[in-house]
Amino acid sequence: MLVLARKAGEAVQIGDGITIYVVEIRGRQVRLGIEAPAHLPVHRSEVYDRIRDENLQAAEAPGDLGEAFRLWGEGKGDRLAGSGKQDRTD
């Protein structure tokens, strides 16, 4: 891995189309500005990793779908009170 020392306001150029700016350094946090072509998705690594890992897990062991379906039928009444929101941990 290439490791470069940069100060706030400085940047790193990757190829023709990608520039990464060090916008601000505050305490233990660095704010980065990223310019990249639209077709190159930019994501926080932990979000990307989480989805990829979950995909791998989902594909590896699709457990007992028949049993899952039966449980779904049983639990139908409870579900509608639910909400998908969770507190962020990051």
Add this chain to the structure above:
Amino acid sequence: MPDQGNRTEQTETITAQTSRFGAVQVPLSQVIHLPQGLLGFPADRYFVLLRHRQDSPFLWLQSLANPDLAFVITSPFQIVPDYQVQLTNEDRRELDLAGDDPLVTYALVTIPRGNPAAMTMNLIGPLVINGRTRVGKQVVLSESTYSHRQPILAVTRAETPAAPESAGMAAPP
């Protein structure tokens, strides 16, 4: 065997080789093209949707290239009615979205082996499909507060504030 739905119509079909269901005849209209694949599975670009069975909320997303590769998917809205997917302009471009195109959204389901009651769905990486072109994409919701392991059963959490206003799944203006 998955339910193939109405067989009385004359439709073009292809044969999907699957390790779970053997060779399955599938209408071409159920072939989904994911130009970028799913995260972690960039090589599998073509899938078919197989209904699990009548009345089931689950479908199989079966790879056409790999008989062993299949995901369980479901509509997230049955469990999280106000679920919203914020598409970027780049998402729309990749999905080839035109004004009135219907969007279909699925969440990938993880069913732990030996403990199906603990099944979850991934709400930060939904599969969004353009219903007209059948081009799909696993969208990464970087800024959302949704969980990648949203329980599907026995969700009893109290209501939390709704997500901020967004375009949701609405078609572009």
